[in-house]
Structures are given as C-alpha cells and as structure tokens.
Amino acid sequence: MKNLHRARAELVEQELVYSVARFITMRWLAGLGVFAAAWFLGSVIRVPSPVAPLYLIGVVILAYNAVFYFVLRRILRLNRSNTSMFRRLTELQIGLDWMAMTALIHFSGGAESPALFYFFFHIIISAILLSPAATFVSAAAAALLVGATVLLEYTGSLPHVSMFAGPSLYDRPFSVMGVMILFVSALFVSAYLASTISSRLRQREVEALELSRNLQRAYDRIQTLYDSAQTINSTLELQKVLDRIVRRTAGAMNVQACSIRLLDETGTKLLVAATHGLSEAYVRKGDLILAQNPLARQVLANVVIGIPDVRTDERLQYPADALAEGIRSMLSAPLMGKKGPLGLIRAYSADVDHFTDDDVSFLAAMASQGSIAIENAMAYRALGQLDEMKSKFILTVTHELRSPMSVIRSLLRTMVAGYTGALPDSQKDMVKRALRRADFLQTLIDDLLDLAAGKNEMRLKEQRGPVRLDEIVRQVVERHDTEAGEKQLVLEYRLLTADPVTIIATAEGIDRIFNNLVSNAVKYTPGGGSVSVVLDTENGVARVEVRDTGIGIPEDSLNHLYEEFYRAPNAKAQVKEGTGLGLSITKELVLRFGGQIAVQSTVGQGTSFIVTLPSAETRAA
Amino acid sequence: MANEKILIIDDDDDLVHTLRLPLEAAGYIVSRAASGAEGLEKVKTVDPDLIILDVMMDSTTEGFHVSLTLRSPDPSSEYKAYSQIPILMLTSIHTTTTLRFGPDQNYLPVDAFIEKPIDPAELLKKVREYVNK
Numbered sequence: 001m002k003n004l005h006r007a008r009a010e011l012v013e014q015e016l017v018y019s020v021a022r023f024i025t026m027r028w029l030a031g032l033g034v035f036a037a038a039w040f041l042g043s044v045i046r047v048p049s050p051v052a053p054l055y056l057i058g059v060v061i062l063a064y065n066a067v068f069y070f071v072l073r074r075i076l077r078l079n080r081s082n083t084s085m086f087r088r089l090t091e092l093q094i095g096l097d098w099m100a101m102t103a104l105i106h107f108s109g110g111a112e113s114p115a116l117f118y119f120f121f122h123i124i125i126s127a128i129l130l131s132p133a134a135t136f137v138s139a140a141a142a143a144l145l146v147g148a149t150v151l152l153e154y155t156g157s158l159p160h161v162s163m164f165a166g167p168s169l170y171d172r173p174f175s176v177m178g179v180m181i182l183f184v185s186a187l188f189v190s191a192y193l194a195s196t197i198s199s200r201l202r203q204r205e206v207e208a209l210e211l212s213r214n215l216q217r218a219y220d221r222i223q224t225l226y227d228s229a230q231t232i233n234s235t236l237e238l239q240k241v242l243d244r245i246v247r248r249t250a251g252a253m254n255v256q257a258c259s260i261r262l263l264d265e266t267g268t269k270l271l272v273a274a275t276h277g278l279s280e281a282y283v284r285k286g287d288l289i290l291a292q293n294p295l296a297r298q299v300l301a302n303v304v305i306g307i308p309d310v311r312t313d314e315r316l317q318y319p320a321d322a323l324a325e326g327i328r329s330m331l332s333a334p335l336m337g338k339k340g341p342l343g344l345i346r347a348y349s350a351d352v353d354h355f356t357d358d359d360v361s362f363l364a365a366m367a368s369q370g371s372i373a374i375e376n377a378m379a380y381r382a383l384g385q386l387d388e389m390k391s392k393f394i395l396t397v398t399h400e401l402r403s404p405m406s407v408i409r410s411l412l413r414t415m416v417a418g419y420t421g422a423l424p425d426s427q428k429d430m431v432k433r434a435l436r437r438a439d440f441l442q443t444l445i446d447d448l449l450d451l452a453a454g455k456n457e458m459r460l461k462e463q464r465g466p467v468r469l470d471e472i473v474r475q476v477v478e479r480h481d482t483e484a485g486e487k488q489l490v491l492e493y494r495l496l497t498a499d500p501v502t503i504i505a506t507a508e509g510i511d512r513i514f515n516n517l518v519s520n521a522v523k524y525t526p527g528g529g530s531v532s533v534v535l536d537t538e539n540g541v542a543r544v545e546v547r548d549t550g551i552g553i554p555e556d557s558l559n560h561l562y563e564e565f566y567r568a569p570n571a572k573a574q575v576k577e578g579t580g581l582g583l584s585i586t587k588e589l590v591l592r593f594g595g596q597i598a599v600q601s602t603v604g605q606g607t608s609f610i611v612t613l614p615s616a617e618t619r620a621a
Numbered sequence: 622m623a624n625e626k627i628l629i630i631d632d633d634d635d636l637v638h639t640l641r642l643p644l645e646a647a648g649y650i651v652s653r654a655a656s657g658a659e660g661l662e663k664v665k666t667v668d669p670d671l672i673i674l675d676v677m678m679d680s681t682t683e684g685f686h687v688s689l690t691l692r693s694p695d696p697s698s699e700y701k702a703y704s705q706i707p708i709l710m711l712t713s714i715h716t717t718t719t720l721r722f723g724p725d726q727n728y729l730p731v732d733a734f735i736e737k738p739i740d741p742a743e744l745l746k747k748v749r750e751y752v753n754k
Contacts, residue, residue, distance in 0.1 A: 406737040407738070410635075413639070419646050419741060420642065
C-alpha cells in the first residue's frame with residue numbers, strides 16, 4: 001500500500017506542475033483579453049465610465065504572471081519534486097487572481113458586470129489542483145469578495161461604476177439580491193460538482209496505475225520464468241544450474257535471499273546446494289534433518305509453504321539463526337523429480353508477511369522448471385561418471401582379453417612353424433584351423449573395443465597432433481608383406497610426393513584406418529593379383545588410394561558397406577571369419593579426422609578405396 | 622654356431638615359451654627374467670648380446686623404466702657398461718605406431734619393436750638385424 005500512496009502523490013504532483021504551467025499560459029491571454037476589452041469599451045463603444053482602471057488591471061495581471069512565469073522556471077530547474085512549493089504557488093496565483101477579478105468586477109459594474117462568470121474558471125481550477133475542502137474555501141472566498149464589493153457599492157461606501165447608460169441594477173435591490181444568490185449558489189454547486197468529478201477521476205487514475213503496475217509485475221515474472229528456462233537449461237553443469245536458479249529467483253521475487261537444498265543419498269537430510277544473499281554463517285548453521293523438521297517434510301510432500309513470521313512459527317529448525325540473519329518471512333517450494341522429491345527451494349524476506357499468492361505460484365513455477373533442469377544436470381553428471389567407468393572398463397578389458405589371445409596365437413604360430421617338432425599334416429591342419437579362429441577372435445575383440453570406445457566419443461579426449469601419414473602407411477604396408485608373400489601377391493607402396501605428409505590425427509587411428517583397408521585388400525585378392533597403395537597430395541589434401549585386383553564388391557552391397565556387422569555375400573563366401581565391423585570403424589575414424597572415404601569397385605576385377613585427409617597446413621590455415 | 626646370449630624380460634611364461642623355442646632352435650642362449658628388477662640384475666650377471674623386453678609387467682610401464690635405466694645418460698650409472706646392448710620391445714599390434722623411439726633420449730630408448738602375437742619368422746628376422754649370426 002505504501003507504493004500506492006507514493007504513486008498517487010506522484011500523480012498529483014505531476015498534475016500540479018503541468019497545470020501551473022498551463023494556467024500561466026492562459027493568464028497571458030486573460031491579461032491581453034482585459035486589455036482588448038478595455039480598448040473595445042473605451043474606443044469602440046465609448047462607454048461613459050473611465051477605462052483606465054481596466055488597462056491598469058490588465059497590466060497588473062500581466063506583471064504578476066511574468067513573475068510567476070520566472071518563478072516556475074526557476075523551481076523546475078532547481079527541484080522538481082517539491083509538491084508543497086507548487087501548491088503554495090497555485091494558492092498564491094488563485095489569491096492574486098481573486099483580487100484582480102474583484103477589482104475588474106468593481107470597475108466593470110459590480111453586480112452588473114459580465115465578468116462575474118469568470119469566477120467559475122477558478123472554481124474548476126481549484127477542484128483540479130486542490131483538495132475538495134480547499135475548493136469550497138475558494139468558493140466561499142469568491143462569494144465573500146464579490147458579495148462584499150457588491151454590498152459596499154450598494155450602500156454607497158464604494159462608488160458604483162456604471163458601464164452602460166440606463167438605469168442601474170442597484171436601483172432594484174431584489175434584482176441585486178437575486179443575482180448574488182444565484183451567483184453564490186452557482187459557485188458552490190460548481191465547486192461540489194467539479195471537485196467530486198475530479199477526485200473520482202483521480203481515484204480511477206490511481207487504480208489504473210495500480211493495475212498497470214500489477215500487469216507489469218506479472219509480465220516481468222513471466223519474462224523471468226521464460227528467461228530462466230533458457231539460461232537454466234543452457235548448461236548441464238549441476239552447480240551452475242543451481243546457482244542460476246537461486247540468483248534468478250531472488251531477483252524476480254525481489255527478496256533478500258534464496259537457497260536450494262537437495263536431499264542427500266540417504267534421503268534423511270537436506271544439504272545446502274546453492275545460495276544467493278545468505279551469509280556464510282547462516283549457510284553453515286547445519287543441515288535440515290527431516291526427522292526433526294516437520295516443515296521440510298511437508299514441503300517435500302509437494303506443498304508450497306510460507307512462514308509469514310519467523311518469530312512466531314514453531315515449525316522451523318533454526319529460528320534463532322534466521323532472526324540473526326535478518327530473515328522475517330520465508331516461502332518454500334518442493335523440487336519434484338520424476339521419481340520423487342529432489343529437495344526444496346526457499347525464498348527469504350526481511351519483511352514480515354512478505355509473500356503474496358502471486359509469489360506462491362511464481363516460486364512453484366520456478367521450482368517445477370528448476371527441477372527439470374536439475375534432473376537433467378544430475379543425469380548428465382551420472383552419464384559422465386558412467387562414461388569414465390566405461391573407459392576404465394575398456395582399458396582393463398583391452399589388456400585382459402587381448403593379452404591371452406595374443407599369447408595363444410603366438411603359441412600356435414610357434415607350433416605351426418615346427419619349433420615344437422614336426423607335426424603330422426592332420427595335426428598341423430587342426431592347429432592352423434585353431435589359429436585362424438584365434439586370429440578372428442582377436443579381430444573381433446579389437447573391433448568391438450574400438451567400436452565401444454568410438455561410440456562413447458572417448459577418443460575426443462585423445463591427444464591429436466601432427467602425425468606422419470607417409471610413415472604410418474609405410475609401416476602398415478610392411479606389416480602385410482609376409483601375408484602377401486605367402487599368397488604370392490604383389491604388394492607395393494608408392495609415395496608420389498617428396499615432402500613429408502603431416503596430418504592432424506592420432507597415429508593409432510590412422511594405423512587402424514589403413515590397416516583395415518590394406519588387410520581387406522590382401523585378404524580378398526586371390527593369389528597372383530596385386531595390391532597397391534598410392535599416397536599423393538594435392539591442394540593441401542592428402543589422398544591415399546588402396547587398389548586391389550580382388551573379388552570386388554557387388555553393387556547392391558556398396559550402400560551397406562559401412563554398416564556395422566554388414567559383410568558382402570561374396571566376401572563371406574571367400575573368407576568365413578569376419579566381423580563386419582572393420583569398414584564401419586574405418587569410416588568413423590576418417591570422418592573424425594575431417595576426411596572422406598570413397599569406394600569404386602567392379603565384381604571380379606577389383607576394388608579401390610580412396611581416403612582423403614586434410615593436411616596439417618590446411619587445418620592450421 | 623656362435624653362442625650369442627639373449628635375455629628375455631617378461632612375466633608371461635607362455636609368451637616366453639614361444640620366444641624361447643625358435644631362438645634356441647636358431648642357436649641362441651636364452652635367459653629369462655620374470656620382472657623388471659630381476660631383469661636389471663640379470664643384465665649384469667648374464668651380460669647379454671640382446672634384450673627382449675615386455676612393456677607391461679607388474680606395472681603397465683615397467684618395461685619403459687627398465688629401458689630408461691639401462692640407457693641412462695648419467696655417467697655414474699651402474700649400467701654404463703650395458704648401455705649399448707640392443708633392446709627389442711614387445712608390444713601389441715597398433716600400438717607400435719603410437720610409441721616414439723630413437724637415439725634421442727627424450728624418446729623411448731629402444732632399438733625396435735616386436736609386435737604380438739609373435740611370428741617366429743618375423744622374430745628371428747628382427748633378432749638377426751641386431752645380433753650377428
């Protein structure tokens with residue numbers, strides 16, 4: 001209500017300032033009007049009475065109006081908000097106007113004067129600018145002044161100025177009395193009507209102002225809710241989300257402080273998670289133990305609860321601390337997650353009984369919106385922890401699964417090579433079959449682990465740096481020399497550029513890409529064929545082509561080539577073991593390093609995979 | 622047949638077995654240490670012509686420490702006399718290219734890598750590059 005009073009005072013003040021200025025402007029016209037009338041009466045109609053006093057009255061009016069004009073300008077420059085100054089100025093103006101009017105009436109015929117009607121203007125002005133009581137006082141003053149003048153003229157104490165020829169009104173006492181009674185009653189009726197209308201209008205204006213302020217506040221809150229939704233959800237970091245919620249809530253509700261408490265893992269107490277506007281000491285006062293805190297229990301049961309007066313409420317666990325902090329009232333709303341309560345949000349005010357119904361619904365809205373953001377952030381944090389566990393798991397599995405597999409394969413190879421004594425052909429065949437299955441299992445493990453790692457974007461954290469593409473491709477090709485030799489394949493590596501080829505990637509990733517392509521080429525090319533790997537650079541792009549004269553890829557299969565676990569039918573017929581993961585991993589890696597992969601193939605003639613990767617210089621540019 | 626000595630430092634018995642068979646068949650005298658610490662001891666007693674060193678033993682980088690100790694540039698190092706012995710490091714396929722090595726002390730001080738799984742022919746080829754046979 002304090003605000004409303006102030007609003008009303010401001011309105012009256014503004015009105016005063018504008019009106020005073022307006023009346024000064026009008027008075028210029030009034031002064032000039034008196035001049036014009038004096039001239040008209042004296043020079044055109046040539047009335048018998050002297051017009052010099054009328055000229056004088058005009059001069060006086062213009063003179064004091066000039067004074068008011070400068071005084072007003074000075075006041076406006078100095079201090080705008082001094083209402084009493086404007087009020088005094090208004091009263092002074094009306095008083096001087098009364099004098100001038102009375103003089104004017106006297107010199108223009110007293111009760112006969114047509115200027116009598118001008119008194120009504122001032123009644124209306126008073127009603128607009130002053131209180132109803134002051135308006136009635138004005139009316140009484142006008143009645144007194146005019147009444148006294150007319151009486152004095154009637155009794156002869158003042159000379160009667162007869163404007164026009166003919167019998168004087170003063171010769172007919174009842175006519176004078178009639179004029180005066182009507183004049184005075186008209187003054188009071190106008191005062192009553194004008195002040196009633198004016199105060200009713202002012203009342204409505206204040207109501208309209210209050211309404212528009214309420215609307216503005218409602219709009220501000222909706223805006224805050226909307227903005228909060230945007231900013232709160234713009235991060236998934238839990239602490240940031242919580243901090244933003246408390247800051248925004250305190251700001252929007254215009255309260256001293258705000259806090260969020262979240263349930264701990266045991267669900268038995270609420271721990272402070274974020275605060276705004278609370279002292280360190282208050283924050284550290286202790287946790288809210290649900291068993292000892294009926295208020296918190298109620299809130300967590302999904303009710304918004306206000307504490308209108310901290311001093312008298314017995315539901316608080318730490319009333320003394322709250323009082324010491326300067327908190328007089330509180331409002332708490334539950335933060336409800338999908339699976340139950342997460343905690344509560346609380347707004348603190350320094351005023352007793354601060355919170356309105358609007359505040360209750362606003363805090364509830366903030367709380368439900370905040371809950372979503374908090375839950376998202378919590379889920380994200382849990383995901384991060386899961387991801388970390390996963391990468392640890394993958395590392396462990398990598399070692400624990402790969403090591404024994406590679407030992408098994410080493411043992412079998414030593415056996416096949418004859419170091420354990422010559423094997424009969426039937427046994428050698430069995431061992432070779434076992435070795436082939438073991439090789440396949442190793443590939444499967446490697447591929448699955450790679451895929452798992454890739455799917456989790458774990459490798460985004462990997463250290464990328466400049467790596468020598470030409471060197472890695474050479475090592476990959478050399479790795480397949482033995483196998484190519486056994487199959488009587490020509491395996492060649494051609495480097496068509498003299499400069500070292502550096503790209504930004506990981507050596508392991510690049511090794512994997514070309515190891516997959518070269519090993520496929522060797523695997524699916526029949527004996528007597530050839531596999532060539534050609535590296536060239538053009539316009540800052542490194543281009544590696546792995547071309548073979550192998551079995552080729554059917555047209556139908558080209559579209560599915562990079563799908564996980566897909567294997568072309570002719571590939572399956574040729575080599576039974578295969579995971580169907582190699583090419584999907586290859587493509588993923590190429591894309592990850594900002595490159596592209598393309599394939600051309602004709603069944604029965606051969607296949608060519610072309611990988612392009614931006615060179616380190618291009619990337620830097 | 623000369624009697625060049627090869628020291629295998631590896632904690633995996635099975636793997637040592639696959640290394641030992643072809644090497645002994647080729648006439649090398651093979652000793653074995655099951656940990657980095659034992660390996661460093663045996664370097665002194667055996668004084669091998671070549672060392673085959675695994676990376677992961679008790680710790681995931683134990684092999685790196687062994688190679689760094691043997692090749693320490695410190696003039697007072699007790700392994701100064703053994704710093705010229707060639708070292709072949711056992712690694713898994715695909716990890717080879719991520720390891721940097723060379724004469725520069727900032728890198729891993731080994732001479733070459735042997736990729737697991739062990740292929741006897743590849744193994745002997747690599748060994749012969751460093752030990753005259």
